[in-house]
Amino acid sequence: MDLILWRHAEAEPGDEGLPDLERQLTPKGQKQAKRMGQWLDSQLPHGCRILASPAVRTIQTAEGLDRKYKTHPELVPGAEPEAVLQAANWPNGKDTVLIVGHQPTLGQAAALLMTGEALDWEMKKAAAWWFSQREPGDPESIYLKAVMSADLVVK
Numbered sequence: 001m002d003l004i005l006w007r008h009a010e011a012e013p014g015d016e017g018l019p020d021l022e023r024q025l026t027p028k029g030q031k032q033a034k035r036m037g038q039w040l041d042s043q044l045p046h047g048c049r050i051l052a053s054p055a056v057r058t059i060q061t062a063e064g065l066d067r068k069y070k071t072h073p074e075l076v077p078g079a080e081p082e083a084v085l086q087a088a089n090w091p092n093g094k095d096t097v098l099i100v101g102h103q104p105t106l107g108q109a110a111a112l113l114m115t116g117e118a119l120d121w122e123m124k125k126a127a128a129w130w131f132s133q134r135e136p137g138d139p140e141s142i143y144l145k146a147v148m149s150a151d152l153v154v155k
Helices: 027-043 056-063 081-088 105-115
Strands: 002-007 049-052 097-101 128-133 142-148
Touching: 002 027, 002 081, 002 105, 027 056, 027 128, 027 142, 049 056, 049 081, 056 097, 081 097, 081 105, 097 105, 105 128, 105 142
Parallel strands: 002 097, 049 097
Antiparallel strands: 002 128, 128 142
């Protein structure tokens, strides 16, 4: 199984008048999402399952990929890292799964995969971390296959 964690691109700052789930991508964030979406599209298998947080900024990020996706209510900001793994059916699934979500949850999920602890690892905006498991059900066979940042993707 492969699991890709994609943090949403740059979003408007939060303010007291705007609910957090309604924050949108900035023009820079829209460009980041499109660039990273093009790179991911060139790498992902066609049958990849894509799940996004119901927040507007993650939906807009997922739309940069230009593939079908589903929102998942458990992927909201502040979700537990275990909820990310459960939504992906990690490590029991067979398909490649892409999760579009938030910090600090995605960084914690990445740390949980690599160390067994939900540490506060920083994941850059619009970055994707790709994990793979050589042997199903064997936590010792998990490895970090790729890390890509939107600013490294050739325009």
